[in-house]
Amino acid sequence: MIRVVPAEGAILDEILSSTYDIWHEGLSRDAYARYYQGQLATAWGRAHLRRCALVDAGEVLASAKAYALDAVLDGRDVRVFGIGAVFTQPAHRGHGHAHTLIERMLDAAVSDGFDLALLFSEIGADYYTRLGFTQLPTCDLELRVREDPRRGAPATLVRFGDDRDLADLAGMCETRAAPFRFHLHRSRDLIQFAIAKKRLLAGLSASGQRGLQFFVAEEGGSAVAYIVISTRGSQWTVEEAGDRDPAGARLGAILQSLIARDPAEPRPRIIASLPINLRPPQIDIVGEYPSRDVMMIRSLTPNGVPSSPLQRDEVVCWRSDLF
Secondary structure (H helix, E strand, O other), rough: OEEEEEEHHHHHHHHHOOOOOOOOOOOOOOHHHHHHHHOOOOOOHHHEEEEEEEEOOOEOOOOOOOEEEEEEEOOEEEEEEEEEEEEEEHHHHHOOHHHHHHHHHHHHHHHHOOOEEEEEEHHHHHHHHHOEEEEEEEEEEEEEEOOOOOOOOOOOOEEEEOOOHHHHHHHHHHHHOOOEEEEEOHHHHHHHHHHHHHHHHHHOOOOOEEEEEEEEEOOOOOOEEEEEEEEOOOOOEEEEEEEEEOOHHHHHHHHHHHHHHHOOOOOEEEOOOOOOOOOOOOEEEEEEEOOOOOOEEEOOOOOHHOOOOOHHHHOOOHHOOOO
């Protein structure tokens, strides 16, 4: 009998072995497994992340990750069921097993009180559109930091961020996201999970392959602006950022400080997904591209139905929110 079970033990090991070739991110097979286990070891991961498998007589047919999230849609709280890493075992492709798994997971999500399903597709929108999902337009921006001609750092106190800053970061996220029709509730634990995930990926990668930078601007002992950047070669990816200043000037000052650390080095290519209300005056947008990972939603209850189709500038989604 075909059924959905938790992906644990030998089942999980089989899934990790099968998915390694497409999602290894340059990690070794052992590091790839540790990367997933490290996510589960966080406070948020233990409570909100699991992996499911569709099995028949003990044989794995398909698998996916499930995330439990909270969000705001049109001014009301909604529970969001996230779906990631959908994969059909190679020997069982062509029989609709991924579709069956998704529908069974969503049936269970409705029974558990979820209002909305969310996923990020690496294969375009067509497949998931056929399963009742709707694409939310999102884009990536290429940024250039304006520099002082003398290439000096601005007079802003910038330091490494750590766990003591997480409550301040959560407050910045909520304030910045409040005007938007759809956004996740980014709690302290969720932000910690997002940063830990990127830190794990950098730490488990080969030496010098990746890095993670987490900096805050501080005033009166509190974080008043922050940025989390993944680095790989000459590219910086802004995973998330925030600023109590509506104009985002302190965030811009952090970027200027980071650039000024190495005045003789070539300037990095900086990619970010910034909400429309966060445009620091120290940056220029020099490029705009459709996001590679397509954001898609499917309503599960009347509470999860948007009052009208969601537009790009009505949604907040940080790159660290992707799963």
